[in-house]
Each structure stands twice: as structure tokens, then as C-alpha cells.
Amino acid sequence: MHLVAEMKAPAYELTRCIACGSAESEEIADAAGVRSEVESLWAFHGRRLLPGTPPERLMDRVAFSERPPLRLVACARCGLVYRNPIERAFELDEIYADTAPPEDLLRALHDTQRAAYRAQARRVVRVLGRRGSGVEVGSYVGAFLAAARDVGLQIEGLDVNADVNRFTRTLGFTVHDGDLESFATERRFDLIAIWNVFDQLPDPRAAVNAAWRLLRQGGLIAIRVPNGTFYSALRRGLARPLSRGAAHLALAHNNLLAFPYRYGFTIRSLTHLLEDVGFSVRQVTGDVLVPVADEWTRRWARVEERAVKGALGTIARLRPQWAPWIEIYAEKN
Numbered sequence: 001m002h003l004v005a006e007m008k009a010p011a012y013e014l015t016r017c018i019a020c021g022s023a024e025s026e027e028i029a030d031a032a033g034v035r036s037e038v039e040s041l042w043a044f045h046g047r048r049l050l051p052g053t054p055p056e057r058l059m060d061r062v063a064f065s066e067r068p069p070l071r072l073v074a075c076a077r078c079g080l081v082y083r084n085p086i087e088r089a090f091e092l093d094e095i096y097a098d099t100a101p102p103e104d105l106l107r108a109l110h111d112t113q114r115a116a117y118r119a120q121a122r123r124v125v126r127v128l129g130r131r132g133s134g135v136e137v138g139s140y141v142g143a144f145l146a147a148a149r150d151v152g153l154q155i156e157g158l159d160v161n162a163d164v165n166r167f168t169r170t171l172g173f174t175v176h177d178g179d180l181e182s183f184a185t186e187r188r189f190d191l192i193a194i195w196n197v198f199d200q201l202p203d204p205r206a207a208v209n210a211a212w213r214l215l216r217q218g219g220l221i222a223i224r225v226p227n228g229t230f231y232s233a234l235r236r237g238l239a240r241p242l243s244r245g246a247a248h249l250a251l252a253h254n255n256l257l258a259f260p261y262r263y264g265f266t267i268r269s270l271t272h273l274l275e276d277v278g279f280s281v282r283q284v285t286g287d288v289l290v291p292v293a294d295e296w297t298r299r300w301a302r303v304e305e306r307a308v309k310g311a312l313g314t315i316a317r318l319r320p321q322w323a324p325w326i327e328i329y330a331e332k333n
Contacts, residue, residue, distance in 0.1 A: 010067060012085035017075040018205060019269035025073035028081065028232055029259075034068050037238075037258040044252045048301035056105050057296050064260035066200070072259060074232055078272055081228035081264030089202030106141050106167045108294065113143035116290035117195075120224070120327070121147040124191060127283050127329045128220050134191030135214065137180050137198075137207070142168040144195060145175075155191070158183055180210040188216035195224040199261040208277045215332045221279060224287070224327045228264030231256050233322075253308045254289040254324035267321055270328050279330035286316030286323025 016023040029037070045062045059065075069083040101109075121144065125131060131152040136144050139157025141164065148155040157175035159165050165175045176183065180192070181203075192211040201207050211221045234256075237247030251257040265273075271281050288309040293302040316323030 010087045012070065013088055015082070015084055015086045017078060017080050017082065017269070018203075018263070019080045019265070019273045020075065020078045022075050022077040024076035025084065026076060027071065027073050028235060029069075029072040031070055034070070034072065034258060038068050040248065041252060041257045044248070044257070048298055048304075050296050050298060053296040056101050057294065059101065060255065061292060066260055066262070068258050068260065074228065075269065078269035079228055079232070079266040080269040081231055081259070081266075083262060086262065101164075103167055106164065110141040110143050110146070110171070112292075112294065113141065113290050114146050117144040117147035118150065119287075120144060120193075120195065120222070121151045121153060123283075123285065123327070123329075124148070124153065124193070124220070124222055125151055127222075128190060130190070132190030133187075134189045134193060135180075135183070137192065137194045138196065139168060139173075139175055140164060142171050142173050142175070144193065145173045146171070149173075153191070155193070180207050180214075183210070183214070185214070187214075189214055189219060190216065191220050191222065193222045195222075198223045199225045199263045199265065201262070204263065205273060205277070208273060208279070212277055212279070212332060217332060219332045220282070220329055221274070221332070222327065222329050223270065223274075224325060225263070225265045225270065226254075226256055226259075226261055227286075227321075227323055227326045228266045228269070229321055230324050231259060231264050249304075249308050250312060250324065253305055254312070255292075256324060265326070267326060267328070270326075274328065274330045278333055280333055281328060281330045283329040284320050285327040285329075286318075286320030287325045287327060288313050288316060288323070289325060 042062050070085060072081060073084045074081050133154045135156050135158050137158050139145055139159050142157060145155050145157055157168060157173055158180065159175060160179055162177045165177055168175045192215060198204055234247040234251050237243035267284055274281060293305050312324060320326055
């Protein structure tokens with residue numbers, strides 16, 4: 001498999017925890033450790049994908065929008081996993097605004113992810129206690145927009161990628177170009193949903209403040225992020241012979257190997273951030289990554305993915321703190 005991408009070298013800066021403000025942290029992975037995870041991830045998918053897999057089908061499996069981190073640390077106070085040094089915020093505009101996969105891939109992603117988003121849509125209705133209006137930040141191919149419409153929610157999309165938004169509008173959805181902080185409207189909503197995007201935002205705290213402004217009293221912010229606690233624990237497992245195999249499978253099947261995210265929130269760190277702005281956490285749910293197997297995945301690998309995610313999903317429902325991904329639903333006080 002070969003994937004060639006021309007990317008200019010990013011600019012970095014030192015940072016501190018964006019959830020609680022602490023400057024104290026513990027190193028989780030240095031540059032050599034991250035590089036080893038990247039190589040391991042390529043080998044993992046190389047065994048599971050068929051020969052001739054198109055390069056665009058490698059995105060979000062072995063190739064990601066952001067470069068691998070130079071170094072990963074965990075906040076000593078709240079456990080947030082983050083890059084330090086971290087890419088400067090302006091680097092993200094070009095990465096996410098200019099990436100436009102072909103239309104057949106966008107449609108395949110919509111069809112694959114729509115079923116997985118039904119659980120989120122039903123959960124939103126239960127936690128909110130009613131049907132209503134809302135905005136999904138990072139709406140991408142419109143999978144959640146479709147699932148939300150199926151359960152009676154009126155959700156509009158918001159995404160920085162104008163090319164992808166044009167595709168999503170062809171499916172009959174209202175989608176706005178831009179980000180949450182610059183979204184100008186006098187309307188107030190019942191829901192702001194940020195699935196699988198919050199951890200990649202240049203300023204998550206600014207996004208939470210913007211959500212507060214756009215929500216009506218009693219409105220709900222719903223956030224889905226990779227679990228920093230899960231990654232930190234299983235990364236240590238990679239160094240132990242007895243747990244290496246299981247840790248490798250769990251991380252790779254949940255897109256956590258090589259950690260292609262800016263932040264890995266823990267329940268504690270995300271709760272701190274939300275409450276600091278003025279939200280009250282209503283519910284925390286554990287989950288696994290949406291299915292990624294497609295027609296280019298070997299049959300045995302599809303079975304393996306279902307088995308691994310099925311087992312982890314059971315643990316996630318019982319112990320959200322040990323789930324690969326976490327969802328937090330918080331109400332505007």
C-alpha cells in the first residue's frame with residue numbers, strides 16, 4: 001500500500017492543559033514511541049486490507065488529516081492527553097478545509113456511518129426529553145443528520161469543508177460553511193452536537209463557549225471524543241508481552257494507535273471544561289469507534305473487527321471510563 005501526500009512542515013508551540021490550565025504533565029510517548037506506533041498501524045492494516053486498495057480508502061485508517069504527534073503527555077491534574085508541543089491553530093484551517101474525497105467515497109461513508117449514528121440520535125432524544133432543533137458541528141457526509149431526521153430531530157450541519165458540504169446538501173440537508181465560533185445567527189437551539197470533531201478543534205474551550213451562546217436554556221451539548229484514559233492505559237500495555245496483543249488490537253480497531261488527535265479527553269477533564277463554562281453533565285456513555293470495514297477489507301478482518309468492538313462495547317456500557325470513546329451530554333444551566 002502506498003499513500004503519498006505533500007504536506008508542509010507545521011509550526012509548533014508549547015502549551016498547557018486546555019481543560020484545567022495545569023502546566024504539570026507526564027510524558028506518555030516520545031517521538032520514537034509514536035513512530036513505532038505509526039509503523040505498527042501500517043503493518044496492522046496491511047494484513048487486513050486487500051491488495052490494490054485505493055489510496056483514498058486508506059484515509060482515517062493509516063493516513064490521517066493531521067500529522068502524528070511529536071510527543072504526547074497527560075495532564076497531572078485532570079488526565080487530559082495532548083500534544084506538547086502542539087501544532088499552531090492556523091495549521092488546521094488548511095488541513096480540514098481543503099480535504100475533499102471523491103463523491104463515491106463520501107456516499108459510501110454516509111451509508112456506512114448512518115446506522116452507527118442511530119444510537120446517538122436516539123440517545124439525544126432520551127437525554128433531552130423531547131425532539132427539537134440543533135446544529136451538528138463537523139457534519140461531514142451527513143450521517144448523523146440522516147439518523148437525527150429519522151427520529152424526528154431537526155438538525156442542521158456546520159462544517160469548514162465547503163466541498164464536502166456541497167455533497168451533503170445534495171442529500172437534502174441544510175449545511176452551513178464555517179466553524180461554531182463564527183456561526184452568526186439570532187436563533188437558539190435545543191442541541192449542539194460535536195461528534196468525533198471536538199478533539200481536533202484548535203480551541204475546544206472557545207467552541208464550548210459558542211455552544212453556550214447558541215443554546216436556549218435547558219439546551220444540550222453532546223460531545224463524543226477519544227478517551228485519553230483508555231489510550232494511556234493500553235499504551236502502557238503495549239510494552240508488556242502478556243498484554244501487547246490485546247492492547248494492539250483494541251487501539252488499532254478504534255483509531256487510537258499513533259493517536260491522530262490533538263486531545264484525548266478523560267471524563268474528568270471534559271467534565272471540568274464543561275462545568276467551568278456553565279454546563280451540568282447529565283449523562284456519560286462509553287462506546288467504540290464506528291465500523292470502518294468495507295469491500296476492501298478481508299473477510300476475516302471484518303469478523304475480527306466486529307468481535308473486538310463487540311467485546312469492548314460491552315465493557316464500555318458497564319464502565320464508560322474504560323471505553324475507547326466517550327460521549328458526554330451536558331445541559332445549559
